[in-house]
Amino acid sequence: MIDSLYLAWRYICFNRIKTITLIACISLITFLPLALKALLSASEHQLMSRAITTPLLVGAKGNALDLVMNSLYFSTETPDFINMKVVNKIINSNLAQPIPLYIRFHAKEYPIIGTTIDYFEFRKRQLASGRYFALLGECVIGADVANLLQLKKGDSLLSSPENLFDLAGTYPLKMNITGVLKKTNSADDKAIFVDLKTTWVIQGLGHGHQDIRIIKDPSAILARSKNILTASEKIKQYTEINKNNLASFHFHGDQSIYPLTAIIAEPFDAKSATLLRGRFLTEHENIQIVRPKEVIDELLGTIFKIKNFFDAIVLIVAIAMILAIFLVFSLSLRLRQKEINTIFHLGCSRGIIVQLIAAEIFIIGLFSGLLCLLALFILGHFQEQIVYKLFIS
């Protein structure tokens, strides 16, 4: 057998282009269904694991999938806003614990999640280092953010403007990192968590600036009446929150109408969940309450329908490819007929001739298998990112 393998190897080396083409074809046709299966399995796992642990989600009426994807996986598609009044209603109902979410801003491509400390307890997240945010302008970062941006407790991170061309838009806010979360292989690894109020500061609803009562430059004051001072644009607005300027930060207007993207509602029991859903369905025209699992089930159903269709296409292509490979081998045998006749004349047995062909097929199969495994290994390495790009972002 070793001699047959040797001769087959020499033949393969001599006919490199034909062999490489064959190996590429076989690898590709084997890789495609396996890769699809692996990606779908990973997407199912990634999507479903968070959906199952999130009992109810409250958000603005509209696309339920956008709401779930934004709230659970921090996708870039921001749903319509609701306000803090809805949070108060859930609290007053005594049916569930609300965890507000405001997911709109980014820092270096990573989403800034405005929420409360309850989020970490709800998701059972633990700190790898530092502490949770306690003051305005503080943030806790996910493990991947820390790793990829080389950040640690004590460093700072600047929020990105929503639109580069929005020159009159919000100022970027320098956030102080107080802690890094342990890696969980979830969307939380690639997120930056801040207090809800910090996101409102990023939006410009709250801000800090020089105290205009003690400012000496007269051109900084536009108008002065008994109780009202009107400042000009000369007043310095802070872009970083620290101990010295923390007290100057304040919010304008009614905070109960400040925006949110969603609320995770954690009902106290099954009955409370049903009651809460009922109330939102009947009382609020502009608000929807969804079970994330049902939404993700629906999404996966669609994905698997597409997968079945894709499987059928791959099967047809595979059959065509196998026929083509069979044709290549039979043509190759025809081309080698002279060689077969020669070795037959020399005294080679039929068994050895079969062995020579089998050895060639074995080597091509082996290399195709190895190439396929290598491709699957590389896919496995980037699986998380691919699933995120394909199904989440």
Added chain:
Amino acid sequence: MPFYPPSTLHKQLHSLLCACLCASNANKNSAPVVKLISGILLPQQGRILINNVSVNSLSDASRRDFRITNIGFIFQNFELLDYLDAFDNILHPYRISNALKLTSEIRNRANALAHELGIQNKLKQPSSTLSQGEQQRTAICRALLSKPKIILADEATGNLDPTNKTKILEALFHCTDKNNATLIAVTHDHELLSHFDRVIDFKDYCPTETPND
């Protein structure tokens, strides 16, 4: 067209240089005699004895083993494998049969034969890059490696120029003699006949009319 072998062919051929002369219809007549001697074809009548072994009474597998161990083939078109280098072509019979075992002794012998035929510097070259003379020398080395009792040369010099033809024949005669083998050369080249101990002209044994033709 049926072929009736010459009655003289049944006589024992030992350490002889025998030329089977074929005229215009060389291939038609030479092919059967080569195939009969080597056991590729079986005779309808009579038997073929080589070293007291009745070739036609052997099984198919045994005939193949007998062929590869006792008969060395030299073809008109050399029939070297283009994906192997000259050395691997010489060793090729040892890689395609369980009857022959490839050992270091065989490798040394292959090297010695190559040296003897003057292709020792060409052994690592792909066979397709060799000249015709070098290719035929490689084919002779392949035929002689297993020390066969019979060497069947089917138009072995048919594709060679006159200079190479003479050189190859000298080398072939020398090696045959050294290995104490019998060379049966099928040819239609009358110029070669004087070099052979015995000449059988097939023209004399092909009937003009055949019973069942």
